[in-house]
Amino acid sequence: MGQYNLADMYLRREGVNQDDASALRLFQQVAEHGHTGAQIKLGYMYANGRGTKADAETAYEWLTAALLAGDQRGQDLLHALEPRLKRDQITRATNRARTLQLPQSAIAVQSLLP
Numbered sequence: 614m615g616q617y618n619l620a621d622m623y624l625r626r627e628g629v630n631q632d633d634a635s636a637l638r639l640f641q642q643v644a645e646h647g648h649t650g651a652q653i654k655l656g657y658m659y660a661n662g663r664g665t666k667a668d669a670e671t672a673y674e675w676l677t678a679a680l681l682a683g684d685q686r687g688q689d690l691l692h693a694l695e696p697r698l699k700r701d702q703i704t705r706a707t708n709r710a711r712t713l714q715l716p717q718s719a720i721a722v723q724s725l726l727p
Contacts, residue, residue: 617643617651633664649684669697670706677710
């Protein structure tokens, strides 16, 4: 949670200098462990080219990963990206998003961690 909060501070320039590259790196680390908020932030950053070049397909992947995990907060951005992507890009992004899902046993263990 600390990495997520620090990344958000970098993104929003709250108490630290704005540093989109650091925010992207930290969100990536947290998102890979199943943090849906970080996945949505990555989707936003890739969609808007913050800390990286704009990449609608990668944005779609991260937003879909969060949606598959049950977090619907990124749905509006997900739908806004669809007209920018071809069907095969959406299929690839969705397939990659499925691989990002943690097994239920890993989620259960993570929920026990402080």
